[in-house]
Amino acid sequence: MKPPANAATNGWYNILPAPPPARRVSGAVRAPWAVVGAGFTGLSAARRLAGHRPDDPVALIEAERVGFGTSGRNSGFVLDSHFMPQQLPFPDLDLARARTRLCAGGRDILETLARENRIDCHWHDWGKLWVAAGPGGERGLVRQRQGNDALGIPCETLDRDGVEAVAGTRFYSGGLKVEGAALVNPAALCRGLADALPANVALYEESPVLRHRGGRPHRLETPAGEVVADNVLLATNVFSPSIGVARSAMAPLVVYASLTRPMTPGERDAVGGDRRGFGLLPAATGGSTIQRAPDGRLLIRNTLGYGPGDTSDRERLAEMRLNHADSIRKRWPAIAGIDIEHTWGGCVAITRNEGHIFGAIGDGLWASIGCNGAGVSRGAMAGTLLADLIVGRDSDLLDDQRRIPAPRWMPPEPLRGLIGRRHIRRHMADIAER
Ligand SMILES: Cc1cc2nc3c(=O)[nH]c(=O)nc-3n(C[C@H](O)[C@H](O)[C@H](O)COP(=O)(O)OP(=O)(O)OC[C@H]3O[C@@H](n4cnc5c(N)ncnc54)[C@H](O)[C@@H]3O)c2cc1C
Known part of the structure; x- marks a missing residue:
């Protein structure tokens, strides 16, 4: 798995006005906090963390432009509930209710931010x-x-x-x-959220983290410079294996x-x-x-x-x-x-189990990885709650998030791909519905 490089177009992004030139990581950037990935999860984590720690600079590092990646190239449904029908009847109704509250909470966060900041995302x-x-x-x-x-x-x-x-x-x-x-137009929502980040967040775009060296401080290497941070939050979702994380967790x-x-x-x-x-x-x-x-x-x-x-x-x-x-x-x-x-x-x-990597995964290393369906609202909620967890702010929603299981182990490639492709063929078999 390589860091993201979406060569192809993204319609939602392309119908927006061109953004100003990106600020890239260049030379050495020192910050107490770095968030990697500026999708809904990373944007939310950076915002919330910066609110909790108003005197601390937060470096938010994105491989591409905000809104160009998956968070800006989806169908634009900000869901307040979501479940897979194959899971019915719910084996754990309390867990299904917790997932629903998290989804609804994320939708509310995004709605409030969109309205307060007058984000033009339709x-x-x-x-x-x-x-x-x-x-x-x-x-x-x-x-x-x-x-x-x-x-x-x-x-x-x-x-x-x-x-x-x-x-x-x-x-x-x-x-x-x-x-x-x-x-919504999800690319416009992402861009609006980035524009409305607190002043202590510095957004770096077009700066893929190619290598992460753990330990205190952490070193995040990008093509033209390095971010040195005491604490790192990973919001890199499917791309996480490219920096050595969540290799057995996701397809x-x-x-x-x-x-x-x-x-x-x-x-x-x-x-x-x-x-x-x-x-x-x-x-x-x-x-x-x-x-x-x-x-x-x-x-x-x-x-x-x-x-x-x-x-x-x-x-x-x-x-x-x-x-x-x-x-x-x-x-x-x-x-x-x-x-x-x-x-x-x-x-x-x-x-496999709608599992989610959430919380501390190393010394000064934190992650929210694995949003499946409803990742727009679930990502917004999980990023927010990750920052709460880090600063010790408890809530009922954080309890809900803690109930989400860790992802179950997946076999390595090529077996993972063989199984994945078989599932996809079955998933797409009902052509009449397409
Ligand atoms: C076509 C499509 C339709 C969808 N429809 C919906 C929908 O309607 N509603 C819904 O809720 N969900 C939908 N989804 C899923 C949803 O988009 C995702 O669940 C959501 O984007 C997850 O957000 P995230 O922030 O966790 O991860 P991402 O959106 O993947 O964000 C991760 C970010 O990290 C960056 N990154 C990764 N690695 C690095 C690195 N090494 N260095 C720097 N940056 C890095 C990436 O560039 C990316 O911007 C859809 C997805 C697709 C593709």
Whole structure:
């Protein structure tokens, strides 16, 4: 696993204005605290730590530009609850409730920051609509309903007409509407969070940490300089093995997405549905996540790869684009052939048991690694709680986070890849839902 270098485009990022030039690590930078990784987890950890220690400089080191990595290249659902239907009935309902509180807490953190700092990320309190196109999805909807009922989360079942009224398509046989989630442009949210960091955080971008030498102080080597820090927080998620951490914890996956141009007013009329935008999540594993953004663009996500090598593989991206175009055509024939302006892959980490590396992992070394689904809100929450843990600030949410198990061991490559690819094939088998 190499440090991140996402050569391919990221549509959410590319539709934003170009950022000012990056400040890179150059020469020797000395700081009591360094946070590596400026995704949702690292941005939150740096912010919270800087708040707890207002007199201490915090160096936040990011390999690429803020918003260009996975945190800025996802589907833009800021979820307040999330569970995998395959885990039902919940083997540990208290743990499922704890995960839900963490998710909701992260969503609240992001909403507060977005509002207080007037971050222009198209924050939209729309909720989420789980959708089914065939028998696989319908089984998934039943399980979603069971899970929401078990957790006490209100939800409403929609039939084909009900889904059509929202999404403007008869492709789906039914859905389950759940309030609470928000939809955003995730790259804009990340960038806004970085712009609003406290003054004692120094953000260094385009500065991949190539080597970490432990001990006090820690030394973080980047291409043009070194950060020497007494304490290091790792928020590097799937890329952590490249600096020697979490090697047996996660499988790297690539998730693919595309963004269309904005629909014209005529196309919006032809499509129908909720013109303010909407967010659809597939109830079957092989289905498509779709966000209709307020500017009339469609974000579509489906198809997985075993990563991380293929985020910049042009042939692979071309194949994904065709999949995405086909999924749009099946749902909205009136806009079949709409230009897809961007197609990209993003790297995520999957742990076997939804486990999470959280807390001290060495002398002056801390980590929050392993956000699976709902990593936007869970990352925001976990980063915040990591800083709380470090300074000894207890809370019920920190107790919840402590209950999340550590990731179960995964076999090394090539066995991990063989098993991972087999899972992916099974996961994507239900093409009718795609
Ligand atoms: C297409 C797609 C759709 C998704 N949809 C959703 C969704 O709608 N909602 C949701 O909640 N989740 C979604 N996810 C998952 C979500 O994006 C992740 O769970 C989330 O980004 C995890 O945040 P993080 O900060 O922990 O890790 P990351 O976002 O991976 O951030 C880690 C950061 O660390 C940096 N880094 C890593 N190694 C180094 C190094 N050596 N030196 C310096 N910097 C380093 C990386 O560049 C990166 O910016 C999706 C993911 C993808 C790819």
